[in-house]
Amino acid sequence: MNKIFRHSFAVLNTAFLLLFTTQIFAQKISVRDLTVEHLVNPFSIDNPKPRFSWKINSDIKNTKQNNYEIRLGTSAKIDRVLWKATVNNDQSVLVAYNGPALSSKTRYYWQVRVKDNHGNTSAWSPVQYFQTGLKPEDWSAKWISVEGRDTAMASPLFRKEITLKKEIKSAVAYITAKGLYEAHINGTRVGNAYFAPGWTSYKDHIQYQVYDIKKSLKKGGNVIGVSLGDGWYKGRIGFANQKQFYGDTRALLLQLEVEYNDGSKETFITDNSWKTAYGPIRSSNIYDGETYDARLEIAGWNTYGFKENASWKPVQEIASGPEKLIGMSGPQVSKHEEFKALKIFKTPLGETVVDFGQNLVGWVMLKAKGAAGTKISISHAEVLTKEGNFYTTNLRSAKQQNNYILKGETEQVFEPHFSFQGFRYVKIEGYPGELKLENLTAVAVYSDMKTSGKFSTSNALLNQLQHNISWGQKGNFVDVPTDCPQRDERLGWTGDAQAFATTAAYNMDVSGFFTKWLKDVSADQLPSGSVPFVVPNVLNQSDAGSAGWADVATIIPWDMYIAYGDKGILETQYGSMKKWVDYITSVSKNNLWNTGSHFGDWLFYRPNDDNDGRAAVTDKYMIAQTFYAHSTQLLLNAAKVLGKADDVAKYTTLLEQIKAAYIKENMTPSGKLISNTQTAYVLALQFDMLPENLRAQAAQRLVDNVRDYGNHLTTGFLGTPYLCHVLSRFGHESVAYDLLMQESYPSWLYPVKMGATTIWERWDGIKQDGSFQTADMNSFNHYAYGAIGDWMYKNIAGINPVADQPGYKSVVIAPRPGGKLTAASAELETVYGTVKSSWTIAEGLFKLDVTIPPNASATVVLPKSDKKEQIGSGSYHFEYKY
Numbered sequence: 001m002n003k004i005f006r007h008s009f010a011v012l013n014t015a016f017l018l019l020f021t022t023q024i025f026a027q028k029i030s031v032r033d034l035t036v037e038h039l040v041n042p043f044s045i046d047n048p049k050p051r052f053s054w055k056i057n058s059d060i061k062n063t064k065q066n067n068y069e070i071r072l073g074t075s076a077k078i079d080r081v082l083w084k085a086t087v088n089n090d091q092s093v094l095v096a097y098n099g100p101a102l103s104s105k106t107r108y109y110w111q112v113r114v115k116d117n118h119g120n121t122s123a124w125s126p127v128q129y130f131q132t133g134l135k136p137e138d139w140s141a142k143w144i145s146v147e148g149r150d151t152a153m154a155s156p157l158f159r160k161e162i163t164l165k166k167e168i169k170s171a172v173a174y175i176t177a178k179g180l181y182e183a184h185i186n187g188t189r190v191g192n193a194y195f196a197p198g199w200t201s202y203k204d205h206i207q208y209q210v211y212d213i214k215k216s217l218k219k220g221g222n223v224i225g226v227s228l229g230d231g232w233y234k235g236r237i238g239f240a241n242q243k244q245f246y247g248d249t250r251a252l253l254l255q256l257e258v259e260y261n262d263g264s265k266e267t268f269i270t271d272n273s274w275k276t277a278y279g280p281i282r283s284s285n286i287y288d289g290e291t292y293d294a295r296l297e298i299a300g301w302n303t304y305g306f307k308e309n310a311s312w313k314p315v316q317e318i319a320s321g322p323e324k325l326i327g328m329s330g331p332q333v334s335k336h337e338e339f340k341a342l343k344i345f346k347t348p349l350g351e352t353v354v355d356f357g358q359n360l361v362g363w364v365m366l367k368a369k370g371a372a373g374t375k376i377s378i379s380h381a382e383v384l385t386k387e388g389n390f391y392t393t394n395l396r397s398a399k400q401q402n403n404y405i406l407k408g409e410t411e412q413v414f415e416p417h418f419s420f421q422g423f424r425y426v427k428i429e430g431y432p433g434e435l436k437l438e439n440l441t442a443v444a445v446y447s448d449m450k451t452s453g454k455f456s457t458s459n460a461l462l463n464q465l466q467h468n469i470s471w472g473q474k475g476n477f478v479d480v481p482t483d484c485p486q487r488d489e490r491l492g493w494t495g496d497a498q499a500f501a502t503t504a505a506y507n508m509d510v511s512g513f514f515t516k517w518l519k520d521v522s523a524d525q526l527p528s529g530s531v532p533f534v535v536p537n538v539l540n541q542s543d544a545g546s547a548g549w550a551d552v553a554t555i556i557p558w559d560m561y562i563a564y565g566d567k568g569i570l571e572t573q574y575g576s577m578k579k580w581v582d583y584i585t586s587v588s589k590n591n592l593w594n595t596g597s598h599f600g601d602w603l604f605y606r607p608n609d610d611n612d613g614r615a616a617v618t619d620k621y622m623i624a625q626t627f628y629a630h631s632t633q634l635l636l637n638a639a640k641v642l643g644k645a646d647d648v649a650k651y652t653t654l655l656e657q658i659k660a661a662y663i664k665e666n667m668t669p670s671g672k673l674i675s676n677t678q679t680a681y682v683l684a685l686q687f688d689m690l691p692e693n694l695r696a697q698a699a700q701r702l703v704d705n706v707r708d709y710g711n712h713l714t715t716g717f718l719g720t721p722y723l724c725h726v727l728s729r730f731g732h733e734s735v736a737y738d739l740l741m742q743e744s745y746p747s748w749l750y751p752v753k754m755g756a757t758t759i760w761e762r763w764d765g766i767k768q769d770g771s772f773q774t775a776d777m778n779s780f781n782h783y784a785y786g787a788i789g790d791w792m793y794k795n796i797a798g799i800n801p802v803a804d805q806p807g808y809k810s811v812v813i814a815p816r817p818g819g820k821l822t823a824a825s826a827e828l829e830t831v832y833g834t835v836k837s838s839w840t841i842a843e844g845l846f847k848l849d850v851t852i853p854p855n856a857s858a859t860v861v862l863p864k865s866d867k868k869e870q871i872g873s874g875s876y877h878f879e880y881k882y
Ligand code: RAM
Pocket: 483, 484, 489, 493, 494, 495, 496, 599, 602, 782
């Protein structure tokens, strides 16, 4: 303990102050944010026992729910109650339905009210609803495609006129496609989702979307029009120029169920009465972009009464495959932030380039008017070369180019339909007339995840790092968690996803997003239990089983359980978690996982011309053994939560054996590891591989290593997420801060200093001399190293979950100031409500403001103090000499 510490400690004991800032008025409580299966008023619930959640508003401190009443019916007034329950407990998250069997394709209405521990009862919440999905036997629609072989690159349009005989009470459309679809009713786009039906393991399951389209329909004649794109299903996907991975035929499946005011019903479906023709989208591709020829627009094709000419052909019905049709369990992809063009300039090579100031994922909306046949090309890039030219070599074979061919006449606004781009800069070619800033707007497109976290400090570089982390997340959470969003890859790399998942859950509500993706993890898990490198798996079947990648099967379900208190996700994924651990056991000898090929600590520090062993190479099988232990530990945790006593016993023994084998193979008697790297010590300590008495010395070896590199990290994808956590846990907080605040390469802030607006794939994507890392693998939007965000929320701001009270039912607020920071502040919207932790250090005083939501509680661990405060809900202020 140093002097300063002792001094403030003494002061603190005498001058400790705890102030209550919330007024204690007996105000009523209310409920808010009602969700079903994590979603607000969802439309396609498949779970026969859907789960309801709500949050409580209250100004009264120490508020807990004592009781809830829930009721559910089939009318908006809930006048005929189908199920009700009055329960005396504090469960407000994921309360499972427990009434009579729910019917398919039915809307149910529900509401809740609660009583608190102070004797207050809330009013009934506003009525919310959810809709159940279709059962397989409810589908009467037929898959339809173009006649003959589907060889055209152009997007086919499908249309059908229908007549509604009476006034309509309700109208629901169920739509999906092989490929991507965009649907219109009477000329109006259906919904605001992009890339529907989303990317899933299509050979196993395809999602359908459900739309309430009553408002777009009218009594009499109506028309449905749909266009299809190749998307992930048929288009180029994977880095080997692979096409048609899931199938060679784009197809549409649509069922429209109408109920008239008199109670009678009518169903309209896709079948061979529909017509098809090719429209203005001449080609579209996830990697390469889209070509749109406005001269080929068919005016009125999606309005009623349109006269189909000879180019409209009959469709063909095609047999459905073995894939299941499932409702959406995650959020849709939509448009979000818009960015104005900041600057239009000519590069030294004479290119016309536009800067949007932010590396983002989505596309540019372009306004243009010119002579028919004028072709405008928009190419996309993340960075400029050091000479200031447009740089696309790191996109590898992805063209990322949208082409628009004008039809003359009026001004038009163009945007792609079935492609997205990763970019900060665009290059414009062929623009007629003067290109003005107002002709271009960039729009970010990503999965609809509510922002759940805010984080800021007194350090501008750290704030930019936080900004970059969250933009790395937005850009790579486009329906599946991808490694990168720009080059010919954009795949669901499992290692990247597991490294970043907890950080992701701080920044945004990813409960639905990962619930959906974990279904693909299970679906694409091999019969052996091995887990592919990428999910959905579009690589070879044998591309599976890498340590730290395949462990996604255990890691993300556990992370989601902790973040959202979702025991159901453990129940659903338990089989997959277990299969993965059993797979490792099956390929291990003497409890050692020393077979198979592994990525290891991917992209670790490797200086050029390394003659002194400075390259931070960590033995791959040693890494594998630590993840074997980690996955077994998580499986064991899940088994405990789910009450599986036999498995608890079995995997407890296994875990001991794994650790013993690790020590025998990898550690000298004095505690030195066979690889003397940061990652080696980090993983050994993070996953408790070492005997207790050898942990402190191992942590010291880690510290020595960091110091030896001049306070630089040398870790790759696997070591980086845990590096600062391990240092903090073993009392080396200041070393963790030295790493975090390091501004020279390799470090988190080096890219920030180089002007990054997202997280880079490489610590030195742009080198000090302005040159680039190898173009083959140099993404400027790769979230993996953004995993430091988890440490920033937990240690700087101090917001920590508690494993046996998941979902932040209980929170540990333990800020640990350092790195010359004078202030830090974070907010997290949890499933109970908003948790806040905000501190300042000024004039020798440490001040902390904490907010804990109703029905949750916290332990506040004050820095430089042995004080721990137990608090209930409410807002609290602490201050003391520091
Ligand atoms: C790269 C990906 C990804 C990484 C794998 C091993 O191609 O971009 O980030 O997980 O390799």
